[in-house]
Amino acid sequence: MAKDTGSLRALRRTNSERLLSALMEHGALHRAELARICGVSRTTVSTIVADLVMGGVVMEVVGDQVAEAGIDASEVDGRARGFLQANPAAGAAAGLDFTLERVWGHVTDLSGTTLASDGATVARDTPWQERLTTGLALLDELLSKAALDRDALVGVAIGVPGPIDLQSGVVGPSLPGQAWAGVNVSAEFGRHLAVPVLVGNNTRLEAVAEFTWGAGxxxxxxxxxxxxxxxxxxxxxxxxxxxxxxxxxxxxxxxxxxxxxxxxxxxxxxxxxxxxxxxxxxxxxxxxxxxxxxxxxxxxxxxxxxxxxxxxxxxxxxxxxxxxxxxxxxxxxxxxxxxxxxxxxxxxxxxxxxxxxxxxxxxxxxxxAELDLGARAGASGAAALVLRQTDQLVAALLAGAELKSNEAV
Amino acid sequence: MAKDTGSLRALRRTNSERLLSALMEHGALHRAELARICGVSRTTVSTIVADLVMGGVVMEVVGDQVAEAGIDASEVDGRARGFLQANPAAGAAAGLDFTLERVWGHVTDLSGTTLASDGATVARDTPWQERLTTGLALLDELLSKAALDRDALVGVAIGVPGPIDLQSGVVGPSLPGQAWAGVNVSAEFGRHLAVPVLVGNNTRLEAVAEFTWGAGxxxxxxxxxxxxxxxxxxxxxxxxxxxxxxxxxxxxxxxxxxxxxxxxxxxxxxxxxxxxxxxxxxxxxxxxxxxxxxxxxxxxxxxxxxxxxxxxxxxxxxxxxxxxxxxxxxxxxxxxxxxxxxxxxxxxxxxxxxxxxxxxxxxxxxxxAELDLGARAGASGAAALVLRQTDQLVAALLAGAELKSNEAV
Incomplete structure (x- = not known):
């Protein structure tokens, strides 16, 4: 029988994961729709949703507020309940894109809305260790502008020039003037960040930005x-x-x-x-x-x-x-x-x-290409890459929400 | 937020679909594993499995019979219960591959085991209507050899030369000597078959055969x-x-x-x-x-x-x-x-x-290429294509099993 590990992974989910995934992938949903999509009873939905709302991961919204990011659940009229959506403020995604003479950073909420974006210059001959330090400082600065800290992050993606060997995780083979050649970028950033660190080639991350928010x-x-x-x-x-x-x-x-x-x-x-x-x-x-x-x-x-x-x-x-x-x-x-x-x-x-x-x-x-972001395109694409890893994101959010009812049904 | 319609489809499932899919994709599983993989309770597994076994879609097997096709559930010692697998005999998949001068047919059970396979020659200038009649006669002959009829089929795939326009469903554009040019092959076979009919290019179906059973x-x-x-x-x-x-x-x-x-x-x-x-x-x-x-x-x-x-x-x-x-x-x-x-x-x-x-x-x-099947490779690839459409297959099997407990939990 043909294997399909993708859909097998999708099966290996708790009901909390199913509900949260459906909201993240589908946007705002009524309780009844959510129950139907996830194939669970409305009682199950109610029990789990109460817990997810308490944990700050899901929010209730009224019709005309649906899909507007940054709504505070406490502002919503209790009588207009029914629509649910993942809370855009439950976490932040970040991207850092290193080109030869620049690093650009981009931080978004979970709906992809930009919270902060800025760049810094680096000298052409700067070694990777110093680039890493500059990148982390930029990341902290952006988080601070958004009134967040590293604990808010659900994932970070890093863009570098050249191919990345997926077997070894190492950038390479060596390109002339390529500071990151031979470095396991994910592992090096992982020493400083407590969340998954993805790595991608600059151009591929520009592509992700265009696919997510631009001409694609x-x-x-x-x-x-x-x-x-x-x-x-x-x-x-x-x-x-x-x-x-x-x-x-x-x-x-x-x-x-x-x-x-x-x-x-x-x-x-x-x-x-x-x-x-x-x-x-x-x-x-x-x-x-x-x-x-x-x-x-x-x-x-x-x-x-x-x-x-x-x-x-x-x-x-x-x-x-x-x-x-x-x-x-x-x-x-x-x-x-x-x-x-x-x-x-x-x-x-x-x-x-x-x-x-x-x-x-x-x-x-x-x-x-539509995104007139210059060097920023790669960094925004890096953040988009984090947001596309829905499974990883759902797991990170649920781990942080300290749920009581998970597995109760 | 990035959409992933694939995993969204996987979420939109009843518990029966989840259990059956897990068994089809994973092979034989213990009840406890099945409960864990599907994220449901063992009580839910027991209720639904009883129904699926009654419907002939799932079978209980003892350890050393696992993954052997064609086991009759009634032969299995009741005390050795625990392993479950999709019943390979619950349905049949068929492929027909039309080349210029031949049509080859291939029928398998749900585990991919060949039940019957044979070919017929057609004259080069035979029009498509006659090719279709020849193909259906070959299909019936193969089903009859396997002691089955068309009701046993869960899906059929047809191979033809040349590209198939996925927008219109029509073979084309016209190739010299290509009998199927301009024909909607899926629709034409669909008039005679009550199951989904997939269509693929000959070579792409050879590829599917190699990916599933050969060098890939x-x-x-x-x-x-x-x-x-x-x-x-x-x-x-x-x-x-x-x-x-x-x-x-x-x-x-x-x-x-x-x-x-x-x-x-x-x-x-x-x-x-x-x-x-x-x-x-x-x-x-x-x-x-x-x-x-x-x-x-x-x-x-x-x-x-x-x-x-x-x-x-x-x-x-x-x-x-x-x-x-x-x-x-x-x-x-x-x-x-x-x-x-x-x-x-x-x-x-x-x-x-x-x-x-x-x-x-x-x-x-x-x-x-490993499969030394000559003209048969395309037909076996066509059957493999049917077996790869797990979602469609699960839906067809459940529709035929007349379940009572579906949605009960």
């Missing part, structure tokens, strides 16, 4: 492509976040070959997409110093700039056509600095995709 | 590649079967470009992998009439044959390196007629993959 919202099969110094990606497959495959090495769209006869790449492949469509490749082809110079020339209609951006888009479109024939995403989100060139790069991507992909796969929407 | 057993991230007249594939992503993306058009590895400077392909792309590594391409390059001629020359060590197979493997390896950098599968299974050339095609695939893919993704195992 509501879609089930999405590719996010970050055209930046490197080219990374994130994937949503049938509604599930792709964690990078067997060892977490997936998502490296920049090292998909756009031309097998192209120049050798240090990765082992030839004619990798980064050689044609990364920010660095485009700047180098045009002898520009930075993205602003590029955007100014593009706006002025400089022929060379328009041509190089078109060629970058065409190479990207060819690689995307191959990915579409493999996975048939409904939407492709293009982010990273180069996406700021807008249709000068997006239109050639679309035209090439329409021409090269198969009939059922070629009509994927190609859209620009 | 136990792995969570697997690509199956079928090197045949065309080149199709199937994907297991983090333990979940990939259904082909937004419109079901995914899996077309044969139309991933192996050389963007190559010849135009009717699909719209250039230098598609089918031009180099399909059975037809290899036979044509060597002017051989069929696979047997090819295999004889390969065994005799014919230089041209060895070279063409090596080049086919190298092109395949380059495309697979790109897929590994995107999805990082732990295992790649190579099936289809061309896989019968063994290491003459597998070794160049492995060598190219090791050289071209990135450090974390290049060590994917590349293995030959």
């Amino acid at each position: 919202k509501g879609a089930r099969d999405v590719l996010y492509l970050g055209l930046s110094t490197g080219i990374g990606s994130g994937l949503l497959v049938d509604g599930n976040l792709h964690h990078g495959g067997a060892r977490g090495g997936g998502g490296e769209v920049g090292h998909i070959s756009a031309d097998p006869a192209g120049a050798p790449c240090p990765c082992g492949n030839r004619g990798c997409l980064v050689q044609y469509a990364s920010l660095n490749a485009v700047l180098k082809a045009l002898s520009f110093g930075d993205i602003d110079e590029l955007l100014a020339a593009a706006e002025a209609g400089d022929d060379d700039t328009v041509r190089v951006l078109r060629e970058a888009g065409e190479h990207t479109g060819r690689v995307l056509a191959n990915i579409c024939n493999l996975l048939n995403p409904e939407r492709i989100i293009v982010g990273g600095e180069l996406a700021r060139a807008g249709d000068l790069v997006l239109e050639p991507i679309r035209a090439t995709l329409r021409r090269s992909a198969m009939a059922l796969t070629r009509d994927a929407d190609v859209v620009a | 057993k136990g792995a969570r991230d697997v690509l199956y590649l079928g090197l045949s007249t065309g080149i199709g594939s199937g994907l297991l992503v983090d333990g979940n079967l990939h259904h082909g993306g937004a419109r079901g058009g995914g899996g077309e590895v044969g139309h991933i470009s192996a050389d963007p400077a190559g010849a135009p392909c009717p699909c719209g792309n250039r230098g598609c992998l089918v031009q180099y590594a399909s059975l037809n391409a290899v036979l044509k390059a060597l002017s051989f009439g069929d696979i047997d001629e090819l295999l004889a020359a390969a065994e005799a060590g014919d230089d041209d044959t060895v070279r063409v197979l090596r080049e086919a493997g190298e092109h395949t390896g380059r495309v697979l390196a790109n897929i590994c950098n995107l999805l990082n599968p732990e295992r790649i299974i190579v099936g289809g007629e061309l896989a019968r050339a063994g290491d003459l095609v597998l070794e160049p695939i492995r060598a190219t993959l090791r050289r071209s893919a990135m450090a974390l993704t290049r060590d994917a195992d590349v293995v030959a």
Whole structure:
């Protein structure tokens, strides 16, 4: 018989877990709906809910307050009872995203509402130990702004450059100038934080932010492509976040070959997409110093700039056509600095995709990333990653709520 | 808040559904384990199990009979009670796989044990209506061999060539000589069968067979590649079967470009992998009439044959390196007629993959398909597809069992 460990895990739940999960995944529900969804009696719902409300994990709300975050249960008229929702203030999720010269932090409540968000600069050659200290200080500062402390956290996710080996938990293999190479980021932050610490590649966390709050919202099969110094990606497959495959090495769209006869790449492949469509490749082809110079020339209609951006888009479109024939995403989100060139790069991507992909796969929407957060996108995606781990979150909340009736029914 | 409709569906269950699902996914369990897994009391387990046993859906077994299919509950000593398992004989799953000149049928019990399997030939130009009649006659013949009738079926899956548009349910777009093009296969079989009818591409069903019973057993991230007249594939992503993306058009590895400077392909792309590594391409390059001629020359060590197979493997390896950098599968299974050339095609695939893919993704195992079933693989995969739809199966079984105590607790 085929095993499905996902749904098996879902079965291994107490009634408290079931009720809280349903509220977190479904939003506000009437008691009767909650009983039906969880397959338990209304008496069971009443007993457990009383306890969850006492523990501060669930709150009762009246109709027009439903889904508004930050409502204090004591303000709600007792006669209008009936709607229940998970208490957004029962815990906080945090993300820290480390790029070469910055760390950005993001703290949300359990409904995903931002409580605090800010960044700090770090010198390029700062070792990881110092980056960790800076990150924790930033986290404490953000929590303090939100009138919280570390005890409020239900989970933290950390973004770093480069792939993370899921087998060893270690960042690597070594990238030039990559401070975290060889470090088990989760274990190192775990020494300072009493909650689960998740780790993800910067670009994959930008992708999670777009899937949760940006251009991917509501879609089930999405590719996010970050055209930046490197080219990374994130994937949503049938509604599930792709964690990078067997060892977490997936998502490296920049090292998909756009031309097998192209120049050798240090990765082992030839004619990798980064050689044609990364920010660095485009700047180098045009002898520009930075993205602003590029955007100014593009706006002025400089022929060379328009041509190089078109060629970058065409190479990207060819690689995307191959990915579409493999996975048939409904939407492709293009982010990273180069996406700021807008249709000068997006239109050639679309035209090439329409021409090269198969009939059922070629009509994927190609859209620009929506979240104009700059370096913040990764940090907000890290917080979103914490909120997506519903099972872990429910367990953490119930452990903190000191329930009496759990297992009573 | 992030939605996870999968686990929400799992929550929307009665206790009967929970118990039966746990037994189907977990195999034989003690009552106490079952209570713990489902988060219900032992009294609830006893009440519901008594009913499920009466309905013939669950059976009690003693230790050494556990997991042996076909045990009659009445034979089991009442004093040795304790182990419970889903009754393999409570229903049957069936698959029919239509290729150009054959239809193969496969019927299993609920534990996946084969009850009957056989094939029939059809003329190449047979229209779909006649193929459908032939398929249903074959199905009835197989059921009759197993001393069953259509009422025993819990689901049927049908394999056809070409992509199936998941939006319309229709096979297409039109392929040359494809009898099913433009047909809603599920709806047409649904007129004759009172159970859910699933539809899948031939190669994707071969993949399901390998994932369930063959070289992919136990792995969570697997690509199956079928090197045949065309080149199709199937994907297991983090333990979940990939259904082909937004419109079901995914899996077309044969139309991933192996050389963007190559010849135009009717699909719209250039230098598609089918031009180099399909059975037809290899036979044509060597002017051989069929696979047997090819295999004889390969065994005799014919230089041209060895070279063409090596080049086919190298092109395949380059495309697979790109897929590994995107999805990082732990295992790649190579099936289809061309896989019968063994290491003459597998070794160049492995060598190219090791050289071209990135450090974390290049060590994917590349293995030959295990199921030596010929045209039967697709049909057994179709039956496996039915057995993987646990939710649907549990609902069908409970509907047939006429339970009294369901919802009583």
